[in-house]
Amino acid sequence: MNIKLLVCAILFTGFVFQAKAADFYISPSGNDKNPGTFKLPFATIERAKKEIVRIGGEEAITFYLRGGTYYLPQTLVFTAQHSGTLGKPVTFSAYKNEVPVISGGARLRLQWTAYKQGIFKAKVPAGLQSDQLFVNGKRQHMARYPDFDLKAQYYNGFAADAFSKERAAGWNDPVGGYIHAMHKAMWGDYHYLITGKDSSGNVVYTGGWQNNRQMGMDPERRYVENIFEELDAPCEWYLDRQKNELYFYPEKGLELKTALIETVRLKHLVELNGNEQHPVKFLQFKGITFLHSARSFMENKEPLLRSDWTIYRGGMFLINGAEDCGITNCILDQAGGNAIFVNNYNRRIKITGCHIDKAGSSGVAFVGDPKAVRNPLFEYNQVQELSAMDKEAGPKTANYPANCLVEDCLIHESGRVEKQTAGVQIEMAQQITVRHCSIYDVPRAGINIGSGAWGGHLIEWNDVFNTVMETGDHGSFNSWGRDRFWRPNRKEVDSWVKERPELPFLEAVKTVIIRNNRWRCDHGWDIDLDDGSTNYLIQNNICLNGGLKNREGYNRVVENNIMVNNSFHPHVWYQNSNDIFKRNIVFTPYKPIGMPKVWGKQIDSNFHHQPGQKTVAAHELQQQTGQDQHSLSGNALFVDPEIGDYRVRENSPALKTGFKNFPMTGFGVVSPALKKLARTPVFPRSIPLSKTPGRSSAISGWLGSSVRNILGQGEMSAYGLAGEAGVLVLDVPHGSPIVKSGILKDDVIVSVNSKTVKDIDELAKIPAPRNGVYKVEVIRNQKSIFFEVKP
Structure with missing residues (x-):
């Protein structure tokens, strides 16, 4: 190619891909009538959106947001017409080291007066709706029972009587309150809106659709909020929407007159609303x-x-x-x-x-x-x-x-x-x-x-x-x-x-x-x-x-992989699953539940870490799987487990299995x-966990069948149980009352005659029914089924 033509081609290519750029500025102290320059910035992002449409993708556009808080009157919605292009994007960026804040709330300037017992109140604008209150940037708590406890594991405080008839007797009008409760099997939680009380004084509510496997509320892990009579602890608040009054219990030392008070209005701050045809x-x-x-x-x-x-x-x-x-x-x-x-x-x-x-x-x-x-x-x-x-x-x-x-x-x-x-x-x-x-x-x-x-x-x-x-x-x-x-x-x-x-x-x-x-x-x-x-x-x-x-x-x-202080948990595999487990380091034997005779495609070349033991074949693993022919057991010789370095040393026997650092x-x-x-996790001590006393693993008999307690969270998970409770049916001998009823091996008995069965001791104590028929609830395939058993 002619050198002059090549140079021209390069220059032309550079010219084509040299995107024009337009910079604009936005500031909380600006004005939307301004031209959007550094000295005369816009005030809102809504105004900036008009510039995107006007320029129409012909230039790369950057909107620099100056420091301060932008309280949104409505959600910022961007559609296909607000798009940039390849090489000419549209960017909203903080200006240098300043901190622009986009808020879906509003600032309240209030005149507080003392109410009673450390609580203050203030008039708020008519029609104010807010489900959260922030004071000096910190989220406060709706008036609740029980009170907020940072150390409580569930909901920062829970109580079985959260909305009991006796508790609700002290509530004048709980309409608008909320019930929050854990799922009975601890698979998430439920939420309800209180709609009032019935003629007997029981709380009436609607909701509970927040979990796709309906089992009802946990009987203990629950709390209520947005109840005026429960306003009794620091950092709690209540908004009376009828009287347009805000009640607040400030924590000790808070200067309420000068505090920044903010509420929330918008569920969405920013939406990018396009579709496949017009993204x-x-x-x-x-x-x-x-x-x-x-x-x-x-x-x-x-x-x-x-x-x-x-x-x-x-x-x-x-x-x-x-x-x-x-x-x-x-x-x-x-x-x-x-x-x-x-x-x-x-x-x-x-x-x-x-x-x-x-x-x-x-x-x-x-x-x-x-x-x-x-x-x-x-x-x-x-x-x-x-x-x-x-x-x-x-x-x-x-x-x-x-x-x-x-x-x-x-x-x-x-x-x-x-x-x-x-x-x-x-x-x-x-x-x-x-x-x-x-x-x-x-x-x-x-x-x-x-x-x-x-x-x-x-x-x-x-x-x-x-x-x-x-x-x-x-x-x-x-x-x-x-x-x-x-x-x-x-x-x-x-x-x-x-x-x-x-x-x-x-x-x-x-x-x-x-x-x-x-x-x-x-x-x-x-x-x-x-x-x-x-x-x-x-x-x-x-x-x-x-x-x-x-x-x-x-x-x-x-x-x-390395499984510190634990192991591999294979649960109820399919036949011919084609699974492979190889070249891993485990600290304990495997923990199988309900496995077929053959575990997948390959279980081999693993290392069972056992400090203080000479390197030998991993007999315990071999007995479990019928495989693991090339697996070993011994001291893996980790570099420095106290600081989380579980690489193995050059002379580690684990390397013989094919494990690689x-x-x-x-x-x-x-x-x-x-x-x-960012925080980092706490590193455990690199020793096998000691066995601790727990539920008995003894096998017992009941109505001609062999049973034992459900043991550990592994079985709890495998059988789909709400907790470590219930009795596992180990066999159903031919001719026994159990097999005649339709109960099968691996069913889990959870209740008999409407009485919960937590273990074999409780099962043994259930008296024979007067009509001679036991009504037995079992869990099978993670679903409750009822049977009648006639001894």
Whole structure:
């Protein structure tokens, strides 16, 4: 090519890709009649939106927000007309080191007068509606019973008599109050709006739709709020909407006259509202603080397929129908519901460097449209007949999030109001990456993948701990796979998959990779692959406490992980599951429940860490699996477990199994600002846990059958029980009263003649009924069934 032509081509190419740029400024002290310059800034983002439309994508646009608080009169809604383009994005950014705050609330300037007993009151604007109150930036508590207790495990305070008739007798008019109660099996919680009292003085309420597996309220873990008569402790408040009066009990030392008082009005602060045909594109938010969104627990109604979840499709930041948009280095604080909700069709959404703190619900949620799922089912016990099943793999439409990223984010203390939540939730989505996040102090999972997910997700380099703090039967990482092939009856699934081996992969079309993470769960499993979870590669994870559980599913490869003070928990696998467990280090023997004779495809080349023992074949593991022919037992020789370094030394016998060291640093957030804020987990002592006294494992007899107590959270989970209670039926001999009644082996007896049966001692004490018939309630396939047993 002629050199002059080449130079011209280069110059022309540079000219074409040199984007024009337009800068504007916004300030709380500005004016929307201004031109938006540094000296004459706009006052609102609504005004800025007009400039985006005017410029029409011809230039890259940056709106610099000056420091101060922007109280939104209404939700900021961006549509396709507010899009940028490749190389010419639209960006809203904090100006230099200033702190712009976008608030969904309002500031109140009040005249306080003393009311009584340390309580003050003030007139508020007529029609004020707020479900939260902030004083000097700190969230206060609606008047509640019992009082807020930071140390209480559940709800920061709970009581069995929270809304008892006796307690309610002291309430003049509880209409508008709320009941919050844990799910009976501790799978999330319920919420109710009090509508009054009946003629007998009992509290009347509506709600309870916030969990997709209805079992009723826990009888003890519950509290009430927004009850005027319960205003009796510092930091409590009550808004009388009839009299337009705000009552507040300030904490000691607070100068109420000069305090910043803020309420909440908006559920959503920002919405990106597009769709697949007309998406919002190349819109970025950088360095901005988002505060104060209203709670959404009473609108949390939509069931998420056959998971335990229901959801509210919204949040402080709602992204709906967008491409190549991002939230970078932002703070999302005190969201009343979800902090960020990525809804339905979205592609290449990036959430990076963000700090998400004290959200009422989940931190970040990616949830698609159930209409994108083939044969969607919406309740645990619903099933799809094989003959009527759509046999095509993958999603039906494109209306779901895909190719999105959550990276270098600090997410903690989420689930402040709602407990069936996660730091990051993924459902009906594909190829979501969660990388270098620190997630902790949450009531349920740190990261959860629900049913109807089409796989391809990458979970790596995260630091997740202090999880399952207020619920049960869960893990720091949790998943379900109750896809179209799945049924509560495993034998039915076995027969289906034998006929059609492709069934488990119609949804799980791409492998989910979980690698190089650090997990710690003190109230469940570190990694919990629950019902039907299929097509996973779990590699190079350090599990610090709860071990790793694989319930029934297909094609799970678990390799080169370390399970400190715990082990592998295989639960009720399918025949021919094709699972692999190899080159892992465990601290105790495996903990199987209800396993078939042959465990998957390969269980081998693992190392059983036993300090003080010479290296020998892992006989105990071999006896459990009938495999593990190349597995060893002995001292793994860790480098420095006291500081969390579980690499093994060069002379470690674990290396003979094929185990390979992987990095013990680099977990969690990486940006310096977030690293300064982020906590890290407590490292356990690197010794096997000692056996502690617990429920008796003795086998007893009852009406011709052999029974024993349910033992441990593993069996509690495997049989779908509300707690470590009940009696397991071990056999049903031919001709016994039990077998004649229809009760089967592995049923769990939980009540007899309406009396709860916690253990074999209680079962033995139940007297023979006068009519000679025992009415027995058992749990089978996680569902209650009643039988009549005639001795």
